[in-house]
Structures are given as structure tokens and as C-alpha cells.
Amino acid sequence: MPLLDIRNLTIELDTPHGRVKALERVSLTINPAEIHGLVGESGSGRSLLARAILGIPGHNWRIQADRMMWDGHNLLEMSPKQRRNLMGSEIAMIFQDPSSSLDPVIVVGDQLIEAMPENKKLHFWQRAKDQKRTAEKWLHKVGIKDTQKVMSSYAWELSEGECQKVMIAIAVANQPRLLIADEPTNSMEAKTQAQIFRLLTKLNQLHNVSILLISHELETLSIWCDQLSVMYCGQIMESGPTSEIINQPFHPYTKALLNNIPDYSGLVQHKSMMKTLPGSAPALQHLPIGCRLGPRCPEAQKKCVNQPKLCHKKNRYFACHFPYHEEPCNDDATTTS
């Protein structure tokens, strides 16, 4: 049974320009103990999806879904209190900007202890010491050597990489089953990035944590993830095992993304123009109808004004009327937007 199963999730935002569908019929399945990558440009609704899964909607959101199952329980029917209990303990999140999402006036160690559960088996006078010890243990586990010093320093005294490690420690201290990492390595150096990713995969292997890794860098995601979902403007374009997607993309958008990574097998001439899609991603107020890639897509035809259904070939899913695949599986006569 999948750990998280989302089918046709639609999020509408009430903006001054009217109601906007920021996410349109997004489906996502995360199995236990897998690393799932979510690629998309900025403004494609990746963070909205993460917040919807965690259950921290904004005040102007309307969430609709056919199904949103967490380990066999329907997330949509849960009371806010039940959702709150899941949050932090079973589903944990690492936020985008680590140094600004930690509290600047409280010492890092106290924040970590605050996030950890109390050990009810111990007597109350033993708990404080025990908590401190476990906090140090977690910091050590995420790769901080000088735990004493880090515990007693403020967020602004630490480097970006250290802050991120503390955030990860806070997130994993409750032993969650799903870890949502929203751009965990944004604006970090290659060395720190590799460290953080190595840490996340280690957590995944040793503690069986499923990870939803959100990023815009296809290069990095393609090494560290088992499954990959590609998102564009609030619609899922393609999803499937990473190696297959990299080797043979079915969707024009995935192909265009892959073209943007320079490649040195000798095919591309030095300093030559790179293949890009024309135009830029549309703003939320001016979304095209149907397939949102439509106006920029090289394969687009008249049919693309209807949103294609997500279709299923073995373990790959893609939403396109004209995929790079022998037989499109959509029964086009019945597609509706």
C-alpha cells in the first residue's frame, strides 16, 4: 500500500484577480521507503503541494481532491487536531531557507529539544537530561561534530549548511515516516549540497524514511531520487522511475528540461546555442486553458486545449496528447478538461 496517495488534487486560490487554479488535478503516489523527486520551475506550485500534504493551507485556499490517503486514512476527512498530530511526528518538513526559518532569539539546541517528544517512561527529573542527550545524538547523526557548541549557538551564528543540518535534525528527531524537503540545498555550494543529499539518502536507507525531494535542479535530483515527477504550472507532466525518465522522456516538457543540461558526449558544439522552449512560464493570472504547456510546446496541436488525462504505461505516468511514445494511450474522444 502506498504511504501517500493523492489523486486529482486541485487547489484554487482566491486572488484579487479572481479565483485561480494554482494546482490542477495533481496526482502523486509515494511508496514507503522511496525517495521521490519533484521537479518544477519556480511558481509551478511545488511548495503549495508540499504545504497541502503537510496540512498548512493559506487562508485563501480551496482544496479539492478525489482522494488524499495517508497510509490508508483519508487526510481530507481528518479533524484539524488529527492533522496536527500527524504534522511533525509522521510527516515532517524541511523548509526552503534554513537560517530564516529557525527562530533567531532562541538557541538552536532548545529549538531542537522543543521539537522532540518527551520520553514518558522516565521520571520527570530525568527527562531534561535525557532530552539533551538525544538531541546531541541526533545532531551527531546528521553530521555535526561539535554538538555542544552548535547546541548553544543561535541560528545566525551558524553557516547555511549547519543550519540546514539542524533543520534536518529537528525534522527527523520524531522519526517521521515521510520527510518533505523543500529545496533543501538552495543556494549552497556543491560540497555542502553533496553532504546534505548523502545525509538524506542515509536516513532513507537506515530509518526507512520516505522522502519527497522538491527542487528545480534536475541534474541533482536525477542522481538521488528513485522516482521523479515533473511539474509545470501546477500540472503534473510526467512521473516514473528516474533512470527511465532520463533515458527516454515521453513528455515534450521533460525532454526540453533535459536539453537544458549541457552534455559533453561530443554531440553539442562548444559555445553553441542551447535548445530551449520559446517564451516563459505564464503568470498565475494568465494561465492557458487545457494543457498549460500548450503555447510553448513544440508538439502542440488543436487537441491540446483539452487537458490530457494522466495515462499509465507500466510504471510510468504522463499527461500528453502527443507523447514521444509509439501509441498514445489516451482515448481522445472521451477526454474532457
Add this chain to the structure above:
Amino acid sequence: MTTPLLQVNNLSKRFFTGYKRFRRTYTQALEPVSFELNTGETLAIVGEAGSGKSTLARILVGAETRSGGEIYFEGDALETRNLKQRCKLIRMIFQDPNTSLNPRLTIGDLLDEPLKFNTTLNEKERKEQVVDKLRKVGLLPEHAEFYPHMISEGMKQRVAVARALMLNPKIIIADEALTALDLSVRSQILNLLLKLQKEMGLSYIFVSHNLNIIRHFSDKIMVLHNGQMVEKATTENLFNSPQHEYTQRLIQEQALLNPKR
């Protein structure tokens, strides 16, 4: 032998860090560095944070004063304080387009500003220049009336490129100009820079830590580490046979981040 467009000899920078036992102490941010750049070439500066690559870029553009060394532009020495002379020749594109454009000015005014201070053109001529540059970076003349928040991130970076082009410079310095951008926008801007280089014979100095792009884009690469120049070679040589241990490690790390295809 022709004189190179830009020649830098033993350029160094040290920062004052306070007094210790009544003596002034300094940290050496940049050990003496020399290099040269020809017309139409791209030089990439690679290094990790704190390696002095941003300092070098800022000295070249004049945002920071140098502590020692000379900069020659087509054989003429550039003075330390003569910014007016320098800003016509060397201009800069900043990292984050969202914060480097003034939100209170329309894009037309924004692009107009360097012309206002550095040339004697009248209003009509300046307007023509602005429209011309906007066209060159693939925007429409109507965009002059827009404010920066009204356009997308990729367009903002195009405006930043247009601003750098405004005074017809010979050299453009891009300090991490592509790292904050999305993948598809990044290659669009990269294509734009390549096109401009071909059309106008610009030279670029490109500061980055993404070796992948640099390999595609630059002719020469300089590797900095802790303020020291570790290696300087052409792109082909550097990637095929890295000499220094640090460079080898950098390339290995990058290979770790590359998809296996």
C-alpha cells in the same frame, strides 16, 4: 603581438580587520593574481565561497578598491578612483534579478539612468537608446513602461543584461548571474549572452560555481582557492587534464552531481 583587451597584473586585495596590540591587521582576501582577456573571449572564475572570486569581480568593476597591482585596458592603466571612465568599459550583471532592480523605477527609467549620468544625449536620443537595447535582449519597447514586479524572473534578468549593455561596454562581468535562475530560463539567458557576444564582440568574465555551464560557455578558466590562483588554463585542457589537486577534486565533485546518461 597585439595588446589584450584587459590585462591584470598582480592584483591583490586585503581587508582591514581591526587592531591587535595597536597594530593594524589585515586579512588577505586575494593573493596577487594576473591574467589577460582578449576581445570576444569568456573567462570563467571558479571557486568556492570565500575564495575571493566575488572580490576579484568587484575590484574589476570598481565597486571595491584594490590594495595592489595594475589593471590595463587596451594598454591604458585604469585608475583606482576614476569610476566614470571605468563604468563605460566594464559593467556588471548581479546575481539575483529580483533584488538588483529598483522597484520604484520603471524599466525605462532604470535603463535611462546610466545614460543620464554618463552621456550628453538629450531625452529623445536616450529614449531611442533604451528601446534599442530592449529590442536587443528580446523585450518589447512597451516594456519600458513596466515596473520590475510586473514581469517574470527571466525577463528581469534580461533587463539586467540590458542595463549592463547600456553604455556599450567592452566587458561584462556576471557574478553568479545564472545560479538563481530556473533551468529553462538559465539556458535562455545563456543563449542571449552567447548571441550578444557573437554580434557585438563582447568579452565576459563569468563568476560561477557550476562547472557544467562553464564548460559549455567559457574559453578560459581560472580556479581560485582561498584567495590564491590555483590553476589557469583553457577549458579543454582544464577539464581533460586538471593539474592541481584542488581542481581535480572540484571536477570529481561535479561529476557526482551529474546525471549518468
